Amino acid sequence: MNCDEFVELVTAYLDGALEPADDRRFVEHLAECDGCDRYLEQIRTTVAALGHLPEQSLPADTRDRLLAAFRDWPAG
Template sequence: MNCDAFVELVTAYLDGVLEPAVEQRFVAHLAECDGCDRYLEQIRTTVAALGHLPEESLAADVRDRLLSAFRDWPAD
């Protein structure tokens, strides 16, 4: 697994939804790549910090604009 593939899979890994074979390759890459190890820790830190923000802290119009902006975001 290369670093680009690793980055694409971080969210699925943290959510615990990777297929066992993919997770094994993910963990193997993680053990060998200091850069991806740091990246994963940065994502964990970000999720931990932002996971505690109350939903209502985002104004409704801002939420609507964000959803609109990303609605057509390419999935690929």
């Protein structure tokens, strides 16, 4: 697994949603890569800090503009 694949799978890993083979590859990469180890810790810290914030509703037009912007975001 390379670092790009690792970053793409972080959310699934934290959710416990990886297939066993992908989970194994993820953990193996994590053991070898200090940069990805730090990245995973940053994501965990962010989730812990922001995970308790209440959900606020966006005005419908703002939500639609955000969704459209990310839908058109370059994939790679």
